[in-house]
Amino acid sequence: MLSRTLVSAFKRQFSSSSVAANRAVVYSQNGNPSDVLTALTFPDLPPPKPHSVNIRFVLSAINPADINTIEGVYPSKPTLTSALNSSGLGSPDHPVFVGGNEGLAEVVEVGDGVHGLKKHDWVVMDKSQLGTWSTTRNVNVADIIKLPFKETDGLSKAHGATMTVNPTTAFNMLGEFVDLKEGDWVVQNGANSAVGKLVIQIAKSRGLNTLNLVRASVNKKPRRAGATRVLTYDDLKDRTTRSKIQEWTSGKDIRLGLNCVGGEANTAMVKLLGHGAHLVSYGAMSKQPISLPTSLFIFKDLTSHGFWQTRWSKAHSREEKESLIASLASMMVDGKLKAPEHEIITLGANESDEQVTQKIRLIFSDMAQGKYAKKVLLKLEDKE
Amino acid sequence: MLSRTLVSAFKRQFSSSSVAANRAVVYSQNGNPSDVLTALTFPDLPPPKPHSVNIRFVLSAINPADINTIEGVYPSKPTLTSALNSSGLGSPDHPVFVGGNEGLAEVVEVGDGVHGLKKHDWVVMDKSQLGTWSTTRNVNVADIIKLPFKETDGLSKAHGATMTVNPTTAFNMLGEFVDLKEGDWVVQNGANSAVGKLVIQIAKSRGLNTLNLVRASVNKKPRRAGATRVLTYDDLKDRTTRSKIQEWTSGKDIRLGLNCVGGEANTAMVKLLGHGAHLVSYGAMSKQPISLPTSLFIFKDLTSHGFWQTRWSKAHSREEKESLIASLASMMVDGKLKAPEHEIITLGANESDEQVTQKIRLIFSDMAQGKYAKKVLLKLEDKE
Numbered sequence: 048m049l050s051r052t053l054v055s056a057f058k059r060q061f062s063s064s065s066v067a068a069n070r071a072v073v074y075s076q077n078g079n080p081s082d083v084l085t086a087l088t089f090p091d092l093p094p095p096k097p098h099s100v101n102i103r104f105v106l107s108a109i110n111p112a113d114i115n116t117i118e119g120v121y122p123s124k125p126t127l128t129s130a131l132n133s134s135g136l137g138s139p140d141h142p143v144f145v146g147g148n149e150g151l152a153e154v155v156e157v158g159d160g161v162h163g164l165k166k167h168d169w170v171v172m173d174k175s176q177l178g179t180w181s182t183t184r185n186v187n188v189a190d191i192i193k194l195p196f197k198e199t200d201g202l203s204k205a206h207g208a209t210m211t212v213n214p215t216t217a218f219n220m221l222g223e224f225v226d227l228k229e230g231d232w233v234v235q236n237g238a239n240s241a242v243g244k245l246v247i248q249i250a251k252s253r254g255l256n257t258l259n260l261v262r263a264s265v266n267k268k269p270r271r272a273g274a275t276r277v278l279t280y281d282d283l284k285d286r287t288t289r290s291k292i293q294e295w296t297s298g299k300d301i302r303l304g305l306n307c308v309g310g311e312a313n314t315a316m317v318k319l320l321g322h323g324a325h326l327v328s329y330g331a332m333s334k335q336p337i338s339l340p341t342s343l344f345i346f347k348d349l350t351s352h353g354f355w356q357t358r359w360s361k362a363h364s365r366e367e368k369e370s371l372i373a374s375l376a377s378m379m380v381d382g383k384l385k386a387p388e389h390e391i392i393t394l395g396a397n398e399s400d401e402q403v404t405q406k407i408r409l410i411f412s413d414m415a416q417g418k419y420a421k422k423v424l425l426k427l428e429d430k431e
Numbered sequence: 432m433l434s435r436t437l438v439s440a441f442k443r444q445f446s447s448s449s450v451a452a453n454r455a456v457v458y459s460q461n462g463n464p465s466d467v468l469t470a471l472t473f474p475d476l477p478p479p480k481p482h483s484v485n486i487r488f489v490l491s492a493i494n495p496a497d498i499n500t501i502e503g504v505y506p507s508k509p510t511l512t513s514a515l516n517s518s519g520l521g522s523p524d525h526p527v528f529v530g531g532n533e534g535l536a537e538v539v540e541v542g543d544g545v546h547g548l549k550k551h552d553w554v555v556m557d558k559s560q561l562g563t564w565s566t567t568r569n570v571n572v573a574d575i576i577k578l579p580f581k582e583t584d585g586l587s588k589a590h591g592a593t594m595t596v597n598p599t600t601a602f603n604m605l606g607e608f609v610d611l612k613e614g615d616w617v618v619q620n621g622a623n624s625a626v627g628k629l630v631i632q633i634a635k636s637r638g639l640n641t642l643n644l645v646r647a648s649v650n651k652k653p654r655r656a657g658a659t660r661v662l663t664y665d666d667l668k669d670r671t672t673r674s675k676i677q678e679w680t681s682g683k684d685i686r687l688g689l690n691c692v693g694g695e696a697n698t699a700m701v702k703l704l705g706h707g708a709h710l711v712s713y714g715a716m717s718k719q720p721i722s723l724p725t726s727l728f729i730f731k732d733l734t735s736h737g738f739w740q741t742r743w744s745k746a747h748s749r750e751e752k753e754s755l756i757a758s759l760a761s762m763m764v765d766g767k768l769k770a771p772e773h774e775i776i777t778l779g780a781n782e783s784d785e786q787v788t789q790k791i792r793l794i795f796s797d798m799a800q801g802k803y804a805k806k807v808l809l810k811l812e813d814k815e
Binding site: 122306309328329330331336337338339340341342343344345346347348349350351352353354355358 | 506690693712713714715720721722723724725726727728729730731732733734735736737738739742
């Protein structure tokens with residue numbers, strides 16, 4: 048709950064603005080997003096300080112991890128900002144968190160000492176929890192990466208707005224653990240997930256084969272994305288499936304397994320891995336732990352890792368990160384990596400903060416009920 | 432069950448020998464050791480072929496994995512031998528497996544082209560499942576490693592007979608996964624196990640601290656072996672234990688966990704590990720799987736491996752293996768690594784094959800009932 052002071056500060060804020068200038072979706076304490084998120088109008092940003100730029104967000108993604116971040120249970124924490132207002136929410140007296148971790152932005156103004164960035168350049172975030180649910184932000188140049196392509200080159204806004212979380216995860220999981228050669232096989236569960244579909248496409252573009260495990264046989268999405276083979280978890284219970292897989296892989300050991308489900312769907316998948324394989328987990332959709340017979344580790348030389356792009360990012364150089372983004376952007380421009388199916392929700396310039404607050408809270412309450420099958424991208428309109 | 436032909440061959444064999452010449456404990460088919468093991472007398476070995484030596488076993492260990500090997504469920508398989516007899520068991524018509532994977536032997540005769548080995552040298556096995564439950568064997572020099580010390584140097588027979596399975600495992604688990612520096616901490620469950628006690632001693636000699644988890648608080652064995660700290664699994668349920676551990680480690684992350692139990696004892700232990708830690712499993716005494724929250728892998732960057740000395744041995748050079756054995760033998764001679772508590776069972780030269788068969792079957796039936804708290808070492812007497 049907002050404190051009495053904050054509520055009155057908040058009311059003061061939105062009642063004074065009929066048409067939004069700049070706006071952010073913020074929260075001042077952790078909790079359920081549909082309780083704590085608030086739209087906040089704030090004045091134009093001052094000119095950027097040296098080595099920083101002012102950016103305007105084109106499209107900002109809502110990711111599942113954003114919910115955990117707002118709830119306060121995600122290991123990667125945002126920092127409070129007091130730079131949005133001189134009084135009220137977002138001021139030094141009442142700092143706020145700006146929501147959002149991923150988004151596509153355009154440079155609008157460049158500070159002194161900034162090289163290699165100019166007005167209208169497209170940029171993505173190179174630091175987690177920067178707060179992308181905002182019309183505009185001032186950011187250090189070290190915290191953003193310039194995209195090598197724009198819309199005129201064939202890179203869509205949706206591509207740009209969803210580049211730094213899932214595609215990087217899919218790309219790095221295929222590259223960081225096993226030295227895969229053309230023709231090698233990768234097995235993954237949750238193959239219909241956003242990352243799962245990216246894994247299929249990136250693997251295909253590298254000449255790798257994917258064996259994709261899904262829940263329902265009717266679901267043809269992995270195949271559409273370029274999956275080599277698709278099996279359901281039920282198929283795995285069939286004794287003949289093993290020999291079918293042997294035939295597909297020509298008896299070649301599968302050395303990489305990607306897991307975002309956990310529980311039985313993972314245990315069943317790991318049995319398909321060959322000697323010396325690596326299991327990489329990046330999610331736990333079943334909410335069940337990873338449970339595996341010890342003998343797999345001892346005698347089959349299984350190694351089990353986790354992958355978290357945030358950690359990868361902290362551990363790698365700027366050059367490596369720029370190169371990663373460039374590789375992904377190239378694949379997108381070349382049509383090898385599709386943007387996720389998405390729905391753009393506009394937070395209109397003419398809506399009041401109260402209206403936008405209601406709208407954003409409803410989005411999260413609908414999301415919690417599974418009403419969004421597609422990725423939700425926010426378009427925060429400003430006065431321009 | 433032995434086939435009719437084999438039984439008669441076997442009877443012919445032992446009825447013709449009143450005093451044992453050479454003897455081996457063998458089996459011709461997989462099964463319960465107390466059903467399938469048979470003592471077999473065989474003639475003197477011919478002189479060794481080039482690049483081989485004839486060895487006489489001084490003491491041979493019985494390890495838990497031997498039971499699984501005889502049952503046929505262990506991944507490391509012995510090879511059949513037909514070189515023991517010209518007729519009957521152990522002949523080309525009725526090849527047998529000689530039991531035993533670990534033991535100390537003495538060189539008795541050296542073949543042509545053998546360098547660096549002479550009569551009376553002590554050797555241990557460098558290949559798994561060579562068949563150590565025998566008075567004598569002919570072995571390739573590539574399959575054995577000469578010990579740099581003998582009894583006169585302070586290396587006991589029991590040290591030599593138990594060097595290649597548990598001490599190598601303990602040593603390598605401390606060295607292969609995390610680059611541990613003096614003062615670093617290692618946590619292990621099953622700290623009272625044979626390997627657990629070796630881990631404590633090797634860690635101590637390297638200046639590493641061990642946090643040892645055991646079932647019963649009354650058990651002081653890990654402390655006697657040089658454990659830095661000992662806790663019971665029940666202690667871990669106490670909320671104050673965590674801060675106690677923080678105090679012991681001065682807040683330093685524990686980066687290596689060794690697991691031979693699995694199940695809850697492992698899950699509880701893994702929670703004590705710090706960021707980027709490695710869990711190494713080498714046993715599953717609880718017969719429960721390794722079950723861990725996925726978040727530990729993703730956000731705490733846990734990596735879970737298995738360790739199997741047989742695999743290590745295949746993957747490493749002769750020089751590395753000789754160096755490992757030399758390091759362990761030095762620690763033993765220096766009093767830093769005790770031989771396990773053990774019981775020597777003599778299979779006497781004057782006993783008949785039938786008597787020895789009964790004796791060895793009884794040992795395994797008693798073992799299965801947990802009647803041996805100590806390591807059992809076999810002393811197979813020959814006619815000399």
